[in-house]
Amino acid sequence: MMRLQRNEKPNNWPKDLQDLIFGTIPEDLLQRYPDPTVAYQKLSTFLGIPEKNLLLTSGIEEAIRVILTLACEPGDTFAVPWPTYAMYKVNGDILNLKLAPITYTPEHFTTPAEIDAGLPQSTKVLFLPNPSQPVEYCFDIDQLREIASNCQKQEIVFAVDEAYQFFGGPSAIPLIDEFQNVLVMRSFSKAFGSASLRFGYLIGSDHAIRPLDAYRLGYESNSLCLHAASVLLDCFDSHVQPSIDSICEGRDYIRTQAIEHGMQAWGSVSNSVLIDLGSNERMIKAGKSLESKNIYVKWALPAPLDRHILVTCGPREIMGRFLKELLDSLGDN
Numbered sequence: 001m002m003r004l005q006r007n008e009k010p011n012n013w014p015k016d017l018q019d020l021i022f023g024t025i026p027e028d029l030l031q032r033y034p035d036p037t038v039a040y041q042k043l044s045t046f047l048g049i050p051e052k053n054l055l056l057t058s059g060i061e062e063a064i065r066v067i068l069t070l071a072c073e074p075g076d077t078f079a080v081p082w083p084t085y086a087m088y089k090v091n092g093d094i095l096n097l098k099l100a101p102i103t104y105t106p107e108h109f110t111t112p113a114e115i116d117a118g119l120p121q122s123t124k125v126l127f128l129p130n131p132s133q134p135v136e137y138c139f140d141i142d143q144l145r146e147i148a149s150n151c152q153k154q155e156i157v158f159a160v161d162e163a164y165q166f167f168g169g170p171s172a173i174p175l176i177d178e179f180q181n182v183l184v185m186r187s188f189s190k191a192f193g194s195a196s197l198r199f200g201y202l203i204g205s206d207h208a209i210r211p212l213d214a215y216r217l218g219y220e221s222n223s224l225c226l227h228a229a230s231v232l233l234d235c236f237d238s239h240v241q242p243s244i245d246s247i248c249e250g251r252d253y254i255r256t257q258a259i260e261h262g263m264q265a266w267g268s269v270s271n272s273v274l275i276d277l278g279s280n281e282r283m284i285k286a287g288k289s290l291e292s293k294n295i296y297v298k299w300a301l302p303a304p305l306d307r308h309i310l311v312t313c314g315p316r317e318i319m320g321r322f323l324k325e326l327l328d329s330l331g332d333n
Contacts, residue, residue, distance in 0.1 A: 001294040001295070001296070002294070002295040002296065002318065002321075002322060003296055003312075004295070004296060004297050004311050004312045004313075004314070004322065005296040005297050005298045005310075005312065006195075006296075006312065007133075007189070007190060007195070007271065007272070007312050008189075008193075008195050008312065009193030009194075009195075009243070009247075009314070010312060010313075010314035010318055011314050011315060011318060013193060013239070013243075014239070017231075017235060017239045020231050020234075020235065021227070021228050021231045021232075024231065025224070025227060026227075029223050029224070029227065030223070032223060033219065033223075034219045034220075034221060034222055034223045035223070036056055036219075036220050036221065036226055038226070038230050039056065039221070039226045039229055039230055039233075040054060040056070042230055042233045042234070043056075043201060043233065046233050046236065047173070047203070049173065049176075049203065052206060052209065053176060053203055053204060053205065053206065053209060054201055054202070054203060054209070055201060055202040055204075055209055055212050055213050055216060055220070056199070056200070056201050056216075056220035056221055057185075057200045057201060057202055057216075057220065058198045058199070058200065058217075058220075058221065059187050059189060059198045059199065059200040060085075060163055060185045060186070060187045060189075061087045061091075061198075062200070063159075063183075063185045063200060063202050064087060064088060064091050064127070064159075064185070065091045066212055066215055066216070067157060067159055067183065067212070068091055068092065068095055068097060068125060069095065069215070070211055070212065070215055071124045071125050071157045072097050072124045072125065074095065074096040074097070075097070075098070075122075076097055076098070076122055076123075076124045077097065077098040077099075077100050077120045077122040077123045077124065078092060078097055078098075078099060078100070078123065078124060078125040078126070078127065079099070079100040079101070079102055079115075079118075079119055079120075079123050079125070079126045079127070080099065080100075080101065080102065080126070080127040080128070080129075081102045081103075081104050081110075081128065081129060081132050081135075081137075082099075082101035082102060082103060082104070083134060083135070083301070083302060083305065084129055084132065084133070084134075085129065085133075085161070085163075088127060098122070100118070100119065100120050100123060102115060102118060104132060104137060105135060105304050106135055106264070106266055106274065106276070106305075106308075109135075109137040111143075112139070112143050112146040112147045112150065113146075115147060115150075116147070116150040119154070119156070123154070123156055124156060124157065125156065125157045125158075125159060126147070126151055126156050126157070126158050126159070127159045127161060128144075128147065128158070128159070128160050128161065129160075129161040129164075130144065130160050130161065130162060130165070130169055130170075130172065131164045131165070131168070131169040131269045131270040132270075133163075133164060133270050133272055133310075134272070134274055134298070134301065134305060134308075134310045135266075135274065135305070136266050136267050136268070136269065136270050136272070138168075138169045138170070138269045139170075140170055141170050141171075141174065141175075144160065144170070144172045144175060145175060145178070148172075148175050148178070148181065148182050149179070151181055152179055152180075152181045155181075156181065157181050157183065158179070158181050158182050158183070159182075159183040159184075159185055160172040160182070160183070160184050160185065161185050162184055162185060162186050163185075163186065163187045164190055164191075164269070164270035164271055165186070165191075166190070166191035166244055167190075167191065167244060167247065167248055167251070167269060167270050167271050168248065168268060168269035168270070169269045169270070171184070172184050173203055176203060176204050176205050176208070177205070179205070180205050180207040180208055182204060182205070182208065183202055183203070183204040183208050183212075184202070184203040184204065185200065185201075185202055186200055186201055186202075186203070187199070187200040188200065188229055188232065190271055191240065191244050191271075192229075192232050192240055193240070193243055194228065194229070194232060197221075197225045197228055197229060198221075198225065199221055199225050199226075199228075199229045246314075246315040246316070247271055247313050247314060247315065248313075249315070249316050250313045250314050250315050250316045250317075250318060250319040251267055251268075251270075251271065251272070251273055251313035251319075252268070253316050253319050253320070254267075254273050254313060254319040254322065254323060255267050255268065255273045257323050258273065258275050258323075261327065263275055263276055263277065263278070264276040267313070271312060271313055272310055272311060272312050273310075273311050273313060274305070274308055274309075274310050274311075275308060275309050275310075275311065276307060276308050277307055277308065277309060277330070278307060279307050280306050280307050282307070282330065283299055283300075283306070283307045283308065283309060284299070284300070285329065285330070286299070286309060286326060286329045286330055287299030287300065287309065289328075289329035290325060290326065290329055293325055295322065297309045297310060297311045297312075298310035298311075
């Protein structure tokens with residue numbers, strides 16, 4: 001089976017890393033209440049920022065929920081590029097908020113000025129996945145600074161979703177020293193290949209983090225997740241970064257190969273490739289054929305992506321096998 005539809009790391013971590021995680025669990029871990037002290041210390045060192053500017057969360061999803069809960073009242077508006085991570089809309093619906101979508105298509109990406117002009121007056125939060133997905137686009141630091149400045153003038157919280165940042169995008173972290181309305185959201189699910197941990201963190205100025213910290217759960221994460229995340233931070237250079245490099249190699253391979261076979265394809269700063277198969281009928285044909293072989297990608301996406309497939313990438317060896325099956329499903333071999 002190839003699970004290339006869920007934004008998960010498609011290949012297993014090597015046994016030596018698994019042994020480091022599961023073979024070093026302290027004997028008294030299960031009966032003790034979680035203590036995030038070590039995780040905060042290691043994250044602070046890893047990022048080069050003070051612990052006071054960090055807040056652990058249960059993945060980016062919890063960060064979205066907490067930000068919306070504290071920044072908005074029922075009936076308020078929040079904005080986010082669309083299509084994107086479904087939990088933005090889900091949390092907005094739960095809290096009775098209005099979503100102002102910023103439409104991205106593969107052929108056109110909006111500018112900071114267009115974002116500013118398109119925000120309704122009642123907007124309280126702007127979420128910006130950077131890099132975005134499934135339509136991949138990435139604002140540079142100067143563009144992020146312009147958006148942050150525009151939001152600050154309108155008293156809008158600017159939350160940058162950096163789930164895919166390690167795959168090639170710039171970071172908005174430097175902006176937390178310039179703007180009190182900027183928050184950066186990150187997750188261990190993608191670059192750290194640990195979706196099961198539900199482990200993430202927020203970064204912001206003291207002003208931005210303080211109310212979020214006051215609202216946080218009594219325990220940000222459980223002890224097993226804290227332990228695993230700490231080991232992954234220790235092994236970033238030896239295991240995590242090589243895994244990221246391998247995924248980027250596979251991503252670049254499948255993108256260039258798709259283009260060479262006459263398809264349009266995008267994906268250079270995240271962990272996925274969006275491939276235009278030319279028609280809705282051709283997309284359906286490919287999706288069904290791949291699933292008959294236990295190969296799963298995202299297909300049947302909503303318009304304007306209803307002729308595209310989205311492929312979560314892995315090492316080149318996996319992507320080479322996927323490419324062969326994709327071409328077979330299209331009759332292009």
